[in-house]
Amino acid sequence: MNTNKKVFIVLPSYLESKVIGKVIRDIKKEGFKNIIVVDDGSKDDTYKIARSENVYVTKHLINRGKGAATQTGLDISRELGADITVTMDSDGQHNPKYIKSLIKPILEDKADVTIGARLENREDMPLSRRVMNVIANVITWIFFGVYVRDSQSGFRAYSKKSLEKVYTYMDRYEFESEMLGAIKGANLKLVEVPIEVIYTEHSKNKYKNNPKTISQGLINGISMFVRLLENSIFK
Amino acid sequence: MLIQIIATIFIILIIFPSLYSYLKRENLTLFGFLIWVLFWILAIVIIWNPGIIVFIGNTLGVERSIDALIYIAIILLLFSTMSGRIKINHCNREITELVREYATNNVKKPTQNESEKE
Numbered sequence: 001m002n003t004n005k006k007v008f009i010v011l012p013s014y015l016e017s018k019v020i021g022k023v024i025r026d027i028k029k030e031g032f033k034n035i036i037v038v039d040d041g042s043k044d045d046t047y048k049i050a051r052s053e054n055v056y057v058t059k060h061l062i063n064r065g066k067g068a069a070t071q072t073g074l075d076i077s078r079e080l081g082a083d084i085t086v087t088m089d090s091d092g093q094h095n096p097k098y099i100k101s102l103i104k105p106i107l108e109d110k111a112d113v114t115i116g117a118r119l120e121n122r123e124d125m126p127l128s129r130r131v132m133n134v135i136a137n138v139i140t141w142i143f144f145g146v147y148v149r150d151s152q153s154g155f156r157a158y159s160k161k162s163l164e165k166v167y168t169y170m171d172r173y174e175f176e177s178e179m180l181g182a183i184k185g186a187n188l189k190l191v192e193v194p195i196e197v198i199y200t201e202h203s204k205n206k207y208k209n210n211p212k213t214i215s216q217g218l219i220n221g222i223s224m225f226v227r228l229l230e231n232s233i234f235k
Numbered sequence: 236m237l238i239q240i241i242a243t244i245f246i247i248l249i250i251f252p253s254l255y256s257y258l259k260r261e262n263l264t265l266f267g268f269l270i271w272v273l274f275w276i277l278a279i280v281i282i283w284n285p286g287i288i289v290f291i292g293n294t295l296g297v298e299r300s301i302d303a304l305i306y307i308a309i310i311l312l313l314f315s316t317m318s319g320r321i322k323i324n325h326c327n328r329e330i331t332e333l334v335r336e337y338a339t340n341n342v343k344k345p346t347q348n349e350s351e352k353e
Contacts, residue, residue: 058342
């Protein structure tokens with residue numbers, strides 16, 4: 001994509017030593033060289049491997065969650081003077097070919113923030129995540145008054161203006177919803193871009209032993225609700 | 236009667252000032268402060284009108300009402316839990332800020348300058 005805009009890719013990473021190298025190389029193949037890896041306190045070689053790929057790398061001394069790692073990456077990107085910042089998962093589920101689709105509406109001034117909505121080949125998505133996504137979309141609407149089709153997608157693009165206006169405080173997955181609330185609060189233009197996801201065995205089994213169960217999705221949804229409720233009470 | 240006075244004084248002189256202190260130190264949002272104040276006002280109402288509990292107990296099919304000692308124990312436990320949650324949440328925020336600040340100040344740059352405009 002020929003543009004004089006400076007695009008940075010933020011990769012919050014936790015225990016991704018098996019795939020982080022490939023993810024970085026795949027992004028570079030799409031023509032994006034400004035990559036920031038935030039290792040969220042991994043005990044494996046995630047940090048070391050990311051360093052060997054010749055990109056910006058930093059490390060959380062202890063694990064603080066995806067939300068905290070993403071916000072760290074966004075802060076660094078802003079400090080490095082990014083015009084557009086794209087956040088992606090580090091487990092390889094996001095295809096870098098969609099980066100261009102995500103930043104296009106921002107370049108054309110049609111959006112301040114775009115979300116890569118996992119709307120294609122959803123049959124590959126583990127059942128627990130599909131259940132979690134439905135619950136999370138409803139919870140996001142209840143707490144923040146924003147309804148999007150994929151509120152938990154971590155594949156997003158932010159304009160420079162939007163990063164100056166939004167900030168999140170939640171450490172874990174709820175930050176995706178919190179961010180949507182912040183986007184709405186700052187009156188920023190939000191556009192959903194359909195994307196395809198790649199669910200490898202690694203990404204499916206990364207966190208939970210049994211990703212196929214509906215109950216895990218329900219538990220995650222309830223945990224998210226409780227943490228958002230706490231966030232509305234505690235500072 | 237004495238136990239009701241003691242419980243009420245405890246709530247007014249210890250719990251309410253604590254909540255106000257949490258609010259002033261920005262450990263609680265205004266919304267959270269109001270929720271907790273409402274909760275403890277409700278506790279005072281129940282302390283002075285135990286018939287409410289008896290009514291609820293009867294409605295739920297519980298025949299024996301709880302004695303004063305258990306009331307106090309529950310109040311203390313709730314207060315302890317509330318304070319604990321507030322402190323844990325505050326500590327979590329501070330730990331995250333610390334970890335993030337360290338990470339932001341210790342970014343390793345690419346060894347070869349691959350930075351380029353896309």
